[in-house]
Amino acid sequence: MQDSGINILFEGQNLQRILEGLGQTVFVAIISVVLSFILGLLVGMLMTSRNIVVRFVTRLYLEVVRIVPVLVMLYILYFGLTRWTGIHIDNRVIAIFVFTFWGTAEMADIVRASVTSIPKIQWESGQALGLTAGQLYVYVIIPQTVRRIVPPAINLATRMVKTTALLPLIGIIEVIKVGQQVIEVSVKDYPSASFWIYGLIFFLYFIVCYPLSKLSKKLELKWQE
Amino acid sequence: ACGAGATNDSSEGSVANIEDKTTVDTIKENDVIRIGVFGDKPPFSYVDANGDNQGFDVEISKKIAEDLLGDSSKIEWVITEAANRVEYLETGKVDLMMANFTVTPERAEVVDFANPYMKVSIGIVSPEGDVITDVSQLEGKQLIVNKGTTAEAYFRENYPDIELLVYEQNTETFQALLDGRGAALAHDNTLIFGWIKDNPGFVAGVEAIGNEDTIAPAVAKGDTALSEWVNAEIDTLNESGFIAEAYEKTLAPAFSSDIDPASVLINQ
Amino acid sequence: MDLDFIRKAIPMYQEAAFLVLRLGWIGIIFAFIIGLIVSIVRYYKLPVLSQFFEGYIELSRNTPLMIQLFFLYFGLPQVGIHLSAEVCGILGLTFLGGSYFAEAIRGGLESVPNIQMESASGLGLSNTQTFLYVIFPQAIANSFPSIGANIIFLLKETSVFSAIALADLVFVAKDIMGLYYKTNEALFLMVTTYLVFLLPISLLIHFIERRLRFAGFGN
Amino acid sequence: MARVRRGEETLESPILKLKHVNKYYGETQALADIQLDVAKGEVVTIIGQSGCGKSTALRCINGLEQIQSGSILLDGKEIAAAGTSWKEVRQKIGMVFQKYDLFPHMTVLDNVLLAPLKVQKRKKEEAAEEAIALLKRVGLEDKAHSFPRQLSGGQQQRVAIVRALMTHPEIMLFDEVTAALDPEMIREVLNVILDLAKDGMTMLIVTHEMAFAEAVSDKIVFMEKGNIVEISEDPKAFFTQPQSQRANEFINTFRFQ
Amino acid sequence: MARVRRGEETLESPILKLKHVNKYYGETQALADIQLDVAKGEVVTIIGQSGCGKSTALRCINGLEQIQSGSILLDGKEIAAAGTSWKEVRQKIGMVFQKYDLFPHMTVLDNVLLAPLKVQKRKKEEAAEEAIALLKRVGLEDKAHSFPRQLSGGQQQRVAIVRALMTHPEIMLFDEVTAALDPEMIREVLNVILDLAKDGMTMLIVTHEMAFAEAVSDKIVFMEKGNIVEISEDPKAFFTQPQSQRANEFINTFRFQ
């Protein structure tokens, strides 16, 4: 039974649809990850600010994001926004916004931890050379934080990829949902459909995330010297 | 022809309210209707191996589009989940909800149902050796249901003491029964009849309990123009036999042969 | 918002929160034990086992919990292993969390300077004593921030338990939305419940983190 | 050493002048009414116990810390007042810290070129040419493309000195630049500083190397608890018989029976 | 210092004896045919350039590194052979490293009690009593319940010495114990070591403090590139006119002009 079950993948457009679903997953994840990394860098620097108000606000932002589930943010933004303002925004834009909102906070915290771990003497010798605050960040601090940021940042990226499983709730049919559609339709002819489809999806997530963690390991090793 | 007549009705209505445009006008203007369906609930509404929407609900939806816009392909399908069907309607992200929406008083408070196109009763299936023939036998046992279905609502409301095992996907729900995770499974009886056909060793010990519910298209609360148009359309389709044809095409092959279409369809 | 409804729904959320906490904590404790074992094996680079655990870590971190649960719950019965949903939930959390904890603790272990081990063995401590009294306490203290973050992360991950018919918080919220269409109330209660049990845990973690820092760890 | 030249230049106004400088960290007074002149070409060494305020003095001069009262004049211009353009001032002042202040992600050449290119916007070829010449002078021209971690501590400190020299400072500040080094490395770094002194560079040095202080300085400043206790223009005399009792006790720390 | 006593004890067999010791790290030879005797009560100081093998020598004696050939005898017993019970040997040898080797998560008292309680299984009260007495001797009885990071570097090193003394070692090894400290702290730590020497403790010391080495030692061992180049039983003479040219060059590193 399970031997023929694999044929389900080649029936009709199944494989292509699952890959398209994966495309949705990857599309939302990649854009969100890139935006989160850029914005997280900026917010992370704010988090190291000496201004107590700025520090408090950014800290609050982080705590809120950590406690409010992504699912709730998706719901509130996709349906709530329309309800209160009547504006319709494409669900993928909403998804990217919410994922970025979440990712930025997490990324910022990673950046904060790494910036504060740069020895004070590095800031001071930069200052002593006459570098402006901006130049200090660009030429001295940021490049040094990169090696400390990469491993947790990639960890965050894989978590974002995995969290795309929530997207069907706002109508984005990502890879797991497509898989479920396929299973529901074919389970009559292929009783082992779930096994094969979920197996494929398991594998697909793995091949999306694994190169990332491999890359992070590589960079970690490279920078250890 | 009847469908065309219905279209005329509603355009007259829109002429009368030229000031604030009705949804029907907007749909016509856009030349596309947004219809909410499920993607994973065969045989009612699902996406087939080629990525096309199929099923009983879909057949009727297509006919509605054809009669409203003159082309059954002028539909923007929106794949919904049980939990967000009302949100889609309330926020105007779909015009018409055709996702196997059972009429209940709670739902009627928040959306407007049009005339029903299908009847449904809850059945209970259990393994041959240990058949459940009465709800009372379920006390202290676990009953498997599918999330967001009439069965779940019915048991939550009327038998809060029966412990429910709730699964998100249809396949998982039936798989759970096969794996022996619960004493019995409650679902739309039509689905149950179909399923026992392929799964010997299980019987529908209870064929129908509770009220007979109906399934109907739904529109946003207060969208009378569209609901009236759909009402007329459904009546027409019932009378013209289109719904019976759709039944034969989509549901009959999935159900066991001993099911009387009259137990599913309205006005038969 | 419908206050009457909220009052009626609170018990459902309470129950869900208890379920999440109960399964969550058991899973987290098991995950921690697994993480500990894996990190020690990887830290001491024990042959074979070390490579094996590396494979485990990659597999666990790079696949979603939801799919892992599907396999435990629907896959295993096909080979004759029947586990209850709760057991699957705990196992899934353990499988996922084990790798996260393993990496966190290994980071802590590796941050203990070499000289600490040398001075311990210089005093005549055995390898086990050195690990128990010198390396481990420092490693745990150093990795506590990431251990804490992972605890919160794992508690939130329980929101996919509904995939195997466990009534977690998301499950209850979706149920209420799907059956009664009280979306605002459902989401409000869900956020509140998360807040009510995550916030104290988060604060507790911050508190312990500080205590550890002030007690003299990590200079 | 540079003492010879100092005589010729006493008529000029000092290049650096501290007047009644007070600096507090919260309650603790790190600098108490500091008065100090550094003439062009002069080498001044500050010594004293840990925590007496040596580093603080250098850091205030370079604007890394704000002073609470008093004034600091560089070339006769107040630099401790609000509105000071630190970017300009810092090009006139070169500072070298304890080990570990090179930027670890840049090669030696990039380290020393950072300020000339980014702050002073000089031409790359011209600056690089000067950098190579200076690296050659400290014996490191073959390390231009190495990273700091590939250098010994002593080599790193010599690069740090070159980096500070690249902006053509009028005065150099050295804060215990050999504190983290092994003896031979200490020697190679101090040799570079001795060399700069011979060339007439104005310098303010904080060090715990007494033999070096004695050899390089025109003037010894002994501090205790934020105060200047003794200033001696004769280092040899200071190290054999300091005038204050505290200085005597301090110097004894370095003697064994 | 302990030199007086050394005379009385030359007849006894040495407490520690290194015979033809060779140690390689891969290709590089860190110790080349080392021969060294340390008699009871003797204070031996090893000096030499960075990387010459000083630390390696101490680490091999304490079993932190394996030697490739030769033998190391403690009380006449071979300890570098396979099957050595390091647990026992290490109780006879006390070792103190550069700063930062106290256990940061334990109080001072817990640090010094760890080995007596866990390794030697002594009674808590009795061991604590001795610990307090020793802490008092190094002037730190009021710090017993502080954590290491609350102490200055010099205080930390004094605690580390007490920790090593707690197992009643027959010989103490010191590896640049003052390298990371400020002058006053260096002095307070060296005073403790001088004090131990007066009491007749056998010690093997690696240091860069030449004045201290001259004052404390009975014997100076000068190493270069893994070899012992010169052994002098007269420290004063060694530091004024060493016999080997290499030792002379090395000592010059510490002189200016």
Ligand SMILES: Nc1ncnc2c1ncn2[C@@H]1O[C@H](COP(=O)(O)OP(=O)(O)OP(=O)(O)O)[C@@H](O)[C@H]1O
């Ligand atoms: N950032 C700071 N915050 C609070 N107090 C400080 C700070 N920096 C220095 N101090 C205090 O100011 C005083 C002077 O410190 P400073 O670093 O100038 O001493 P120092 O002479 O350079 O000592 P060392 O030889 O150890 O470098 C000390 O009491 C010190 O504790």
Ligand SMILES: Nc1ncnc2c1ncn2[C@@H]1O[C@H](COP(=O)(O)OP(=O)(O)OP(=O)(O)O)[C@@H](O)[C@H]1O
């Ligand atoms: N773990 C190691 N692996 C490889 N080579 C090593 C190791 N430890 C030391 N060496 C090499 O062995 C030689 C002797 O080193 P050792 O640390 O004994 O020198 P040292 O005299 O203590 O120097 P320092 O004064 O810098 O402490 C050096 O060439 C060093 O590079």
Ligand SMILES: [Mg+2]
């Ligand atoms: Mg200082």
Ligand SMILES: [Mg+2]
């Ligand atoms: Mg050494």
